[in-house]
Amino acid sequence: HGAPPRHIASLRHSGLNMLSDQRSKEAQLPKLPMHVIIVGAGPAGLLCAINLLSRNVAGAVPRYTVELIDGGQDYGSLDEGGLQLRRSWMIGLAWPGLRAIRRVPGLYQDYVSKVGVRIKKTALYIGSKKLMQASGEVTSDSEKFLVDRNFIVHSLARFLEERFVRSTGSPPAASRPEKLTLRYGTKIQFVDPDARRVYARGPSGEEQYLPYDLLVGADGVRSVVRAAFVATHRDFNCAVEDIFERFKAVLISLPEGVEDECMHVFPSCMKGMNGIGLVATGGRINISIGHRCHAPCEEELQSDEPAVVAAYLKKHFKAIPLPYEEVAAKWVSQPWSSTTMCRCNFYHSMKLSAVLLGDAAHATSPSIGMGMNHALGDAAVLDELLQKHDDHLPAVLPAYSAARVKEGNALTDVADLIQSYDGGQAMWMTLRQMARIFAHSMLPRLIAPEPYLAIANGTTLSTAYAELERMGRIENIRRVNAAIKQRHYAQMSGLIPPPLAPCVKRLRFVLAAIAVALMAVGYVLVTSSSATASPLPPPSPPSPSPRFRFKYNF
Ligand SMILES: Cc1cc2nc3c(=O)[nH]c(=O)nc-3n(C[C@H](O)[C@H](O)[C@H](O)COP(=O)(O)OP(=O)(O)OC[C@H]3O[C@@H](n4cnc5c(N)ncnc54)[C@H](O)[C@@H]3O)c2cc1C
Missing domain, CATH: 3.50.50.60 (FAD/NAD(P)-binding domain)
Incomplete structure (x- = not known):
């Protein structure tokens, strides 16, 4: 490399x-x-x-x-x-x-x-x-x-x-x-x-x-x-x-129909949450679910009430069937880990x-x-x-x-830096990863494997790092994540104002859209009224032919 x-x-x-x-x-x-x-x-x-x-x-x-x-x-x-x-x-x-x-x-x-x-x-x-x-x-x-x-x-x-x-x-x-x-x-x-x-x-x-x-x-x-x-x-x-992430982990019996000898990955399993299920000895599975610090999970998952958590999981966690009451009881009994x-x-x-x-x-x-x-x-x-x-x-x-x-x-x-903290960039990086995995499966001799998959299959981390850096992924994600992290800590310390509530953000967006629409209408009205009020300017001299202009410019 x-x-x-x-x-x-x-x-x-x-x-x-x-x-x-x-x-x-x-x-x-x-x-x-x-x-x-x-x-x-x-x-x-x-x-x-x-x-x-x-x-x-x-x-x-x-x-x-x-x-x-x-x-x-x-x-x-x-x-x-x-x-x-x-x-x-x-x-x-x-x-x-x-x-x-x-x-x-x-x-x-x-x-x-x-x-x-x-x-x-x-x-x-x-x-x-x-x-x-x-x-x-x-x-x-x-x-x-x-x-x-x-x-x-x-x-x-x-x-x-x-x-x-x-x-x-x-x-x-x-x-x-x-x-x-x-x-x-x-x-x-x-x-x-x-x-x-x-x-x-x-x-x-x-x-x-x-x-x-x-x-x-x-x-x-x-x-x-x-x-x-x-x-x-x-x-x-x-x-x-x-690590800028908070998570909780629960150990439960392997639910019926869920495969053992298997690692279960739950990306975006609930709003802002990623999870992983690792099977353990004795027919059990450890499910760990977490969120980034700057994007707290929904209020229900922060609740101390097992019934509230169970109802939320039932409605939103679709990946595998869970014993919701048991998971919720274990969920509320522990603090967030980091x-x-x-x-x-x-x-x-x-x-x-x-x-x-x-x-x-x-x-x-x-x-x-x-x-x-x-x-x-x-x-x-x-x-x-x-x-x-x-x-x-x-x-x-x-x-x-x-x-x-x-x-x-x-x-x-x-x-x-496996994942960007910014939703848009994370989506773009995932698409690039999937394209690479697909291209490698089609042309294994020509296209190198996705570095994140390669590290679990015998590639050293320094080799994977060099490849990710060559592709620009390390640098791009580092820049975005560092900015989000810095902003989060500045907000937490009161150095800059706290983030706006989502409803205020939506209202601001609607007001901005209305303002742009009004300005556009105003512009159209002004230009059309000035067009009727003043005569057209005298015609300008004919422009030179493209050939002549080319020679002239050259
Ligand atoms: C949620 C989670 C999931 C993880 N999953 C994976 C995974 O899937 N795969 C993987 O490879 N890694 C994983 N890891 C990382 C892994 O657990 C650690 O990298 C690993 O335990 C590090 O081992 P260690 O011996 O260096 O340190 P530790 O396991 O932290 O051991 C340090 C020891 O030092 C002792 N100690 C500390 N200070 C003192 C002191 N002053 N005097 C005397 N003793 C002291 C402590 O009591 C402890 O026993 C995970 C970590 C977490 C938190």
Whole structure:
């Protein structure tokens, strides 16, 4: 695809500056054996811990000792009921996440595959019309797997504990118990960059400094480790933003006639609302529906009354049959959810001897369902680089940023800019997408696939980003969305007047139309009366022939 997109090129450039700034720190980076503190036992932190401990050779001096610290509970110790009690959402895993998991022998087969469902089809609903898309032959590029977030964390945590903590009597587990320390219920307050240690508050309020050789920030979107990057590096460019969307999600039994092994997509399913239905284990489906911040949904959906919500859903949600009362009861019992997205220009620090993984580096909108895929991908790439560079951190850390920053920023941008906030532009972009999908199906050798479909089928996000930018879609949508967002926040803060109510807008339109009509009538009356009052001007001399005029002008 030729030259990299402009902002990726500038990221590389700032990355290079940063590398030269940090070169003096290289000499101070620790060597094996290393004590690694991983902050965050989400998917990224857990897979990173598994990968690091897998690098130890049984019977030899361990290369890595790992201290995994999380402010929450150990999900590995919870049963199904306990996992369901905690806030969660459905995750669509595609090739980046599944490949990262499959690199670890036994992890997918014996653990992860047991807690999710494989899907083979996608159903797109336009009103009550359903368009099916079968995946065809499933390859390692096109496979898709749906799993509850808490359940995948549970299976990764169990794998970690059973392989590296609990002695099962099998030789590898028995020889490794001391190399992993788990600290749940412990929150990191800050990083002390000068002494390479973190300040932790434990479950009963006890506080202590914990030293490290390598620090892995896998602590999610509000990362404390990332805050240390901000405090340490003047050239660290980090933007944290609201995804500008509010949504609610309900988990219900799969309604009769609705297909399992299928992802259900509900674009414009109600006024201003988009939705998605992800099937879960146990014959259930998680339906998530949301709206953009500047275009609030209709009042009925904001009501606290289940009966009002149920009646509205019954009337307007046509895609699939729903148990309206049950959905409405779950709908009103929860607040509107939102998440945050973030972009950074590098993911490693020589001075801190630290790396950022997952949402700490590139939290994003769930619109394309790729956040966890790339969080797991980060852990896999870090492991590959440790292998490639013989655990030599001065080579591994910059190589990690070079490999992952472009993917992380492409992830955040592609997910954020998938749809225009402006109705007209959104419609135009959808038409372009459909034309491209049709043209590709007719001339697959000549026309490249739609980039948004390609990312779920083996294309990297940076490649899809480059193609979207080449087509002008990134730039156009970014401009329109940024203006709408800015206007919304200016209105919310009282900087400019609030938006007019729809009825006032309509009245203004009608008045403007009447004014234009009156002006047109007035103009006709004036010109016709002046035509009768004054004589015609004397005839002008004949104009030159076209041939002559051409020569003259030339
Ligand atoms: C509604 C929704 C739908 C989504 N759908 C998809 C999807 O379909 N596909 C997909 O790939 N992704 C999806 N995602 C994104 C996905 O959930 C995240 O990208 C993924 O969970 C990130 O994993 P992580 O390990 O980086 O961070 P997290 O899962 O956020 O884990 C961070 C961990 O760090 C701990 N922590 C935080 N701060 C501290 C601290 N100071 N001290 C100690 N511990 C700390 C937290 O307790 C937590 O356990 C979705 C997200 C949402 C919100």
